[in-house]
Amino acid sequence: MKRLLEFSNLQYTYPGGQKPVLNGVSFGIPAGKKCALLGRNGCGKSTLFLHANGILQPQQGQLFWKGTPFVYKRSFLQEMTQKVGLVFQDPEHQLIASTVTEDISYGLFNRKLPLEVIREKVVGALESFGLTELADVPIHHLSLGQKRRLALAGVMVLEPELLLLDEPTAYLDRYQTKNLMRELDQIHRSGTTVLMATHDMDIAFEWAEWICVMDGGRLVFAGEPQEVLSQKELLESLHLGIPLVAEVWELLPAYLKNELGAGIPQSVEELKRRLEAKQEVASV
Numbered sequence: 001m002k003r004l005l006e007f008s009n010l011q012y013t014y015p016g017g018q019k020p021v022l023n024g025v026s027f028g029i030p031a032g033k034k035c036a037l038l039g040r041n042g043c044g045k046s047t048l049f050l051h052a053n054g055i056l057q058p059q060q061g062q063l064f065w066k067g068t069p070f071v072y073k074r075s076f077l078q079e080m081t082q083k084v085g086l087v088f089q090d091p092e093h094q095l096i097a098s099t100v101t102e103d104i105s106y107g108l109f110n111r112k113l114p115l116e117v118i119r120e121k122v123v124g125a126l127e128s129f130g131l132t133e134l135a136d137v138p139i140h141h142l143s144l145g146q147k148r149r150l151a152l153a154g155v156m157v158l159e160p161e162l163l164l165l166d167e168p169t170a171y172l173d174r175y176q177t178k179n180l181m182r183e184l185d186q187i188h189r190s191g192t193t194v195l196m197a198t199h200d201m202d203i204a205f206e207w208a209e210w211i212c213v214m215d216g217g218r219l220v221f222a223g224e225p226q227e228v229l230s231q232k233e234l235l236e237s238l239h240l241g242i243p244l245v246a247e248v249w250e251l252l253p254a255y256l257k258n259e260l261g262a263g264i265p266q267s268v269e270e271l272k273r274r275l276e277a278k279q280e281v282a283s284v
């Protein structure tokens with residue numbers, strides 16, 4: 001499998017920190033795939049992302065972009081910030097201008113593109129991300145979901161080859177989450193490799209084609225979604241759980257043996273009652 005970005009044995013301790021936050025993490029991001037990075041709070045996902053475009057430099061280990069080692073020099077790092085788009089967990093850390101249009105234009109002005117090109121790209125990004133009506137709205141008037149969309153638009157307008165998103169669905173409602181996943185699918189279809197850090201096993205299982213799991217600053221698993229199911233004990237020990245569809249699947253034999261009451265439940269309430277009864281029996 002061709003790797004776009006590769007982390008090799010990275011070690012990183014924050015200044016003043018007692019122990020390494022990245023402790024030998026190694027894995028490659030497969031080119032062209034929708035990937036999810038799972039791991040419990042504090043396992044080092046955001047710190048890893050900050051290494052991916054050179055914001056942080058590892059104290060040991062190396063990164064490779066399409067097989068070329070990272071060089072911590074201005075010109076190389078500028079190139080990497082264009083190739084690797086990073087959407088932070090908190091859009092407030094990302095949005096810097098005063099209106100929606102200004103914010104999307106910001107990175108394009110930094111690239112010193114001709115004004116006409118900037119205008120065209122900004123109009124395209126406003127349209128693609130459903131922000132046209134908000135073009136002149138001050139950023140502090142936007143909802144969290146709108147700010148997240150704007151942060152994504154500001155990154156995508158620079159046409160990165162790899163998009164990294166840190167917990168993009170946190171605090172979004174179901175409707176906004178579904179919209180975001182559709183947007184990410186569209187971005188992926190247009191040729192961008194996407195890696196999303198998340199705690200949500202259901203989203204990872206449903207959406208991703210490749211799943212990586214980190215713990216304690218290193219990689220503990222990487223594989224296709226169905227392979228994740230063979231790691232039930234590991235996932236439970238990391239408090240990630242297994243996907244809901246897999247839980248339901250696991251209950252099927254119990255239904256077939258009528259262990260959850262006779263026949264198929266006639267309503268969601270009945271299913272809920274029967275599951276609760278089974279759990280009570282199990283905990284006695």
Ligand SMILES: Nc1ncnc2c1ncn2[C@@H]1O[C@H](COP(=O)(O)OP(=O)(O)OP(=O)(O)O)[C@@H](O)[C@H]1O
Nearest residue numbers: 014015017021039040041042043044045046047048
């Ligand atoms: N700027 C910093 N200075 C010192 N320590 C930090 C800094 N940023 C993060 N850390 C510490 O590094 C560890 C890993 O944090 P990180 O944010 O990378 O984990 P994470 O897996 O993204 O967590 P979460 O899922 O909660 O976002 C944590 O213990 C955190 O307190």
